[in-house]
Amino acid sequence: MKDTSSGVVLASYGRGVLVEADDAASGDATLRCSLKGRKQRIVCGDRITWTYQPAHDGPSVESIERRRNLIERIDTRGRAEPVAANIDRLAIVVAPEPAADWFVVDRYWAGAILKDIETLLVVNKLDLGLEAIRAEIETYRSLGLPCIETASQSGVGIDQLQAALDGKVTLLVGQSGVGKSSIVNALAPQAAAQTAELTRDAEGRHTTTTARRYRLDPKTAIIDAPGVRDFAPPASVVRAAERGFVEIHAHSVECRFNDCRHMEEPGCAVRAAVRAGTIAPRRYESYRRLFRLYEKLGP
Numbered sequence: 373m374k375d376t377s378s379g380v381v382l383a384s385y386g387r388g389v390l391v392e393a394d395d396a397a398s399g400d401a402t403l404r405c406s407l408k409g410r411k412q413r414i415v416c417g418d419r420i421t422w423t424y425q426p427a428h429d430g431p432s433v434e435s436i437e438r439r440r441n442l443i444e445r446i447d448t449r450g451r452a453e454p455v456a457a458n459i460d461r462l463a464i465v466v467a468p469e470p471a472a473d474w475f476v477v478d479r480y481w482a483g484a485i486l487k488d489i490e491t492l493l494v495v496n497k498l499d500l501g502l503e504a505i506r507a508e509i510e511t512y513r514s515l516g517l518p519c520i521e522t523a524s525q526s527g528v529g530i531d532q533l534q535a536a537l538d539g540k541v542t543l544l545v546g547q548s549g550v551g552k553s554s555i556v557n558a559l560a561p562q563a564a565a566q567t568a569e570l571t572r573d574a575e576g577r578h579t580t581t582t583a584r585r586y587r588l589d590p591k592t593a594i595i596d597a598p599g600v601r602d603f604a605p606p607a608s609v610v611r612a613a614e615r616g617f618v619e620i621h622a623h624s625v626e627c628r629f630n631d632c633r634h635m636e637e638p639g640c641a642v643r644a645a646v647r648a649g650t651i652a653p654r655r656y657e658s659y660r661r662l663f664r665l666y667e668k669l670g671p
């Protein structure tokens with residue numbers, strides 16, 4: 373007898389995945405499934421089916437559903453590496469401490485734009501005072517990026533964040549130490565505790581540094597992706613860099629040349645806007661860095 377079940381991947385390890393069954397009433401709500409072969413590459417957020425087969429000790433993954441989307445980053449050698457699948461929204465978490473790397477924030481946002489995913493900036497540790505980062509936050513607000521201010525330790529702003537996440541699957545990203553785990557704990561204490569338990573190995577250590585998915589209610593989930601020092605979305609063409617920067621993309625229609633790269637070309641409306649103060653110089657510098665990275669990596 374072959375009994376197939378389906379569910380969503382909460383965490384993916386080298387040799388198996390932790391999944392949440394769609395039909396939790398039929399058995400364990402969360403269980404581990406082994407992979408059938410080394411070829412299977414399963415990502416947090418994937419929808420899969422599994423079976424109990426006589427040849428295996430426990431459940432093993434049968435198939436991976438077609439992904440709605442896949443967030444990837446480029447590794448140091450320029451290869452695309454998956455982060456999470458099937459997400460509706462990206463929440464980039466920053467804080468006054470550790471000092472934010474705004475170039476990385478820009479790249480996360482650009483990556484979401486390239487995938488048509490809505491983005492939100494979460495400014496955590498409000499209690500430490502936001503004076504030092506106020507100007508940057510205002511730049512993002514003026515570009516249309518919604519910003520929510522929170523203090524995950526005291527719970528300030530968590531209701532507002534919860535309302536913003538409602539009914540969606542949100543990928544939480546941000547450098548280590550900004551308070552992502554604290555935010556997950558504030559939003560979903562039970563799910564966080566359960567996953568912490570299930571992702572321990574035999575010695576009680578936490579086994580994974582990959583992304584983890586937490587359900588907040590039947591329709592809402594968050595995926596906590598581990599802090600990465602650097603992030604860049606993969607792109608097949610250098611021009612993708614432009615699309616990732618809303619204000620640069622908007623000004624580009626005024627450039628003299630259709631294929632203007634906004635580097636040294638004459639009649640560049642983007643550089644004119646930087647000189648006029650309409651485009652923030654730091655954002656423009658961020659664009660240049662991403663463009664150069666794509667140029668270096670090639671198609």
Ligand code: GDP
Pocket residue numbers: 496497498499500522523524525526547548549550551552553554555599
């Ligand atoms: P993660 O690495 O992004 O998951 O960050 P953690 O949730 O582990 O938090 C990193 C540090 O920031 C911990 O020492 C937390 O206690 C602290 N922290 C988290 N949220 C807040 C907050 O709202 N205010 C302050 N002052 N500290 C916070």
Ligand code: ZN
Pocket residue numbers: 624627628632633634635637639640641642643
């Ligand atoms: Zn231009």
